[in-house]
Amino acid sequence: MxxxxxxxxxxxxxxxxxxxxxxxxxxxxxxxxxxxxxxxxxxxxxxxxxxxxxxxxxxxxxxxxxxxxxxxxxxxxxxxxxxxxxxxxxxxxxxxxxxxxxxxxxxxxxxxxxxxxxxxxxxxxxxxxxxxxxxxxxxxxxxxxxxxxxxxxxxxxxxxxxxxxxxxxxxxxxATAEEVYRAAYPRVERKNRAHYARYPQDVARAREIAEHLDAHEVRMPGGHRLTVEGFQSLGLMLGGADGSHQLHYLLEDAFVHTPAGPALSDAFLEAARSALSFAGHPLYALLHEAIYAQDPTAATGWAAERVRAEHPRFDARKALAGDDPVLFTGETVHPWHFETDPALVPLRETAELLAARTGWQPLxxxxxxxxxxxxxxxxxxxxxxxxxxxxxxxxxxxxxxxxxxxxxxxxxxxxxxxxxxxxxxxxxxxxxxx
Structure with a gap:
């Protein structure tokens, strides 16, 4: 009907x-x-x-x-x-x-x-x-x-x-998942450089937010834990037409003054939660690497996590230890997503099994x-x-x-x-x- x-x-x-x-x-x-x-x-x-x-x-x-x-x-x-x-x-x-x-x-x-x-x-x-x-x-x-x-x-x-x-x-x-992510990092870095060239004030603000997250446990509405790596993944926004502008507006409202000192504002945390939560699209996280899997003998094995380790410029803590800008990351899914997002936490073991799965057929x-x-x-x-x-x-x-x-x-x-x-x-x- x-x-x-x-x-x-x-x-x-x-x-x-x-x-x-x-x-x-x-x-x-x-x-x-x-x-x-x-x-x-x-x-x-x-x-x-x-x-x-x-x-x-x-x-x-x-x-x-x-x-x-x-x-x-x-x-x-x-x-x-x-x-x-x-x-x-x-x-x-x-x-x-x-x-x-x-x-x-x-x-x-x-x-x-x-x-x-x-x-x-x-x-x-x-x-x-x-x-x-x-x-x-x-x-x-x-x-x-x-x-x-x-x-x-x-x-x-x-x-x-x-x-x-x-x-x-x-x-x-x-292209394997590993090759896809490896090819992506130079593009993502270029998007970061373009964003910071447009909004140079965001360099200090992103470092300030990352420093705060590195020193505090921060929960977003709904219980989602915001980590430094989670904050960096807001870089997903940089791939859209107005994404750089929206990221800037998000960062500029990050902090409020409270009796206990500076804190990330409720408005910032709610906007970040909306951008980062997989509650509305969990299959994106569960199957993101599987869409590239075509070798029946090979598992994807958290390819994005392995490739990230090859790009130390995206290590926020190393950036904070020096004078480099904190770089945002792109379209990747990592094991920690299944530890910090309440929509994914119950699916952590399922995700591990998918990452270890073989038998995928060519597409x-x-x-x-x-x-x-x-x-x-x-x-x-x-x-x-x-x-x-x-x-x-x-x-x-x-x-x-x-x-x-x-x-x-x-x-x-x-x-x-x-x-x-x-x-x-x-x-x-x-x-x-x-």
């Missing part, structure tokens, strides 16, 4: 689907997927082609747009749009600290979560496509991790694809990609903090017919910040109109 409702300029329709938890056992357990259809108000969508949007992540439900916000207004001029909450996210059957104990202990939970990578997500898409399109192929727009899923789609089920549009999400076809088929016949266009953001540009361009060369738009006008979130212009450009490239 579906329900429809309106927002300015659009009509929204809820869709729910049942799909196998394990597509290799279609008669087994079923889970629910939720998708929100978006069409233009006042127009009959019958006969219009479908566009499937795959959100970044892993572990995020599809963005909750309002009306014709961002790229949606451009899309509904010619498509019926499906904003899919990928398995385990949003209004689809959830996977989090509250629900995973229904699976049993940590080993059973880890086995369950192994079904939540791009391969299962794409099989979900193929399972629901006939019900919506009548069997016709659809256009897929993949943002970040959604682009990883779209590349897997091209590798395994190109017959389901009319066109593929990728924004900030062409994965390295063979991309170079031979099929080299023979690709689906029109593909990709926005590659120059010096993207989250996805390595060199890895993306190597992949672009490996996919037959893929056209790239390499730009430094946008950061990783260009499809949101650039709205209809980014979608227009990708559609024109895919259609060979430019």
């Amino acid at each position: 579906t329900s429809s409702y309106r927002q300015p300029g659009v009509v929204l329709t809820d869709h729910r689907f049942r799909v196998p938890l394990d597509h290799a056992a279609p008669a087994g357990e079923q889970i629910e997927l939720y998708g929100r259809e978006v069409t233009a108000a006042g127009q009959d969508p019958t006969g219009r082609p479908w566009l499937l949007y795959l959100e970044g992540g892993p572990g995020f439900g599809a963005r909750r747009f309002t009306g014709t916000q961002a790229w949606i207004g451009r899309a509904v001029r010619e498509f019926r749009v499906l904003l899919l909450d990928q398995r385990g996210t949003g209004r689809s059957t959830p996977a989090n600290r509250q629900t995973l104990p229904l699976r049993g202990g940590p080993a059973a939970q880890a086995d369950h979560l192994a079904q939540f990578r791009a391969d299962s997500i794409v099989r979900d898409c193929e399972a629901i496509r006939p019900a919506l399109t009548g069997g016709a192929p659809w256009t897929v727009l993949g943002q970040s991790f959604g682009g990883f899923c779209a590349t897997h789609y091209l590798s395994t089920a190109p017959e389901g694809l009319r066109t593929v549009l990728v924004t900030g999400g062409l994965p390295g076809l063979d 991309y088929d170079r031979e099929r990609l080299a023979a690709n016949e689906v029109p593909v266009a990709a926005a590659v953001y120059h010096d993207d903090m989250y996805v390595d540009t060199a890895h993306s361009l190597d992949t672009a060369r490996a996919v037959r017919g893929l056209r790239t738009w390499v730009t430094d006008e946008f950061e990783h979130d260009g499809v949101r910040a650039g709205g209809p212009r980014v979608l227009d450009r990708l559609l024109a490239l895919a259609r060979d109109e430019v």
Whole structure:
């Protein structure tokens, strides 16, 4: 049963689907997927082609747009749009600290979560496509991790694809988690240098906050413990269009004077908690390294933690012992996340088992990609903090017919910040109109 409702300029329709938890056992357990259809108000969508949007992540439900916000207004001029909450996210059957104990202990939970990578997500898409399109192929727009899923789609089920549009999400076809993180550190350092050049006053403020955290145990609302390393991970903000500005505003309100002396303000701690908590997207932490795992004989083994040790400039305590600025870090997940975040603490053993897990299967088929016949266009953001540009361009060369738009006008979130212009450009490239 579906329900429809309106927002300015659009009509929204809820869709729910049942799909196998394990597509290799279609008669087994079923889970629910939720998708929100978006069409233009006042127009009959019958006969219009479908566009499937795959959100970044892993572990995020599809963005909750309002009306014709961002790229949606451009899309509904010619498509019926499906904003899919990928398995385990949003209004689809959830996977989090509250629900995973229904699976049993940590080993059973880890086995369950192994079904939540791009391969299962794409099989979900193929399972629901006939019900919506009548069997016709659809256009897929993949943002970040959604682009990883779209590349897997091209590798395994190109017959389901009319066109593929990728924004900030062409994965390295063979890059391991360790290689991905190792390539990221120079980019993250450049983002730090740019931030401090724009806001030189933040150098002293970041050092002051780090010194305070090194000397005190600080709890954020909800019990989340804020450590020096946790503070540094606010650098995740530097990969977005306005992230540097938002980080500056966060830092400038850090301290208040109290009877006991200077303390981190409630306002700062609440804003930091909002930015750092995994409560709304625990799969991001649990599966972040697994999205890069493709060698059946190798475990990811907390790759980000190993690689961080190779970059002493990111050691905040060494910086505090001298005159160097405290550098913020980027998109990495570490064992300590599962010790400090209440949303992750109950899942620590599950995370350890996933980090030690082997048997991961390859996600991309170079031979099929080299023979690709689906029109593909990709926005590659120059010096993207989250996805390595060199890895993306190597992949672009490996996919037959893929056209790239390499730009430094946008950061990783260009499809949101650039709205209809980014979608227009990708559609024109895919259609060979430019």
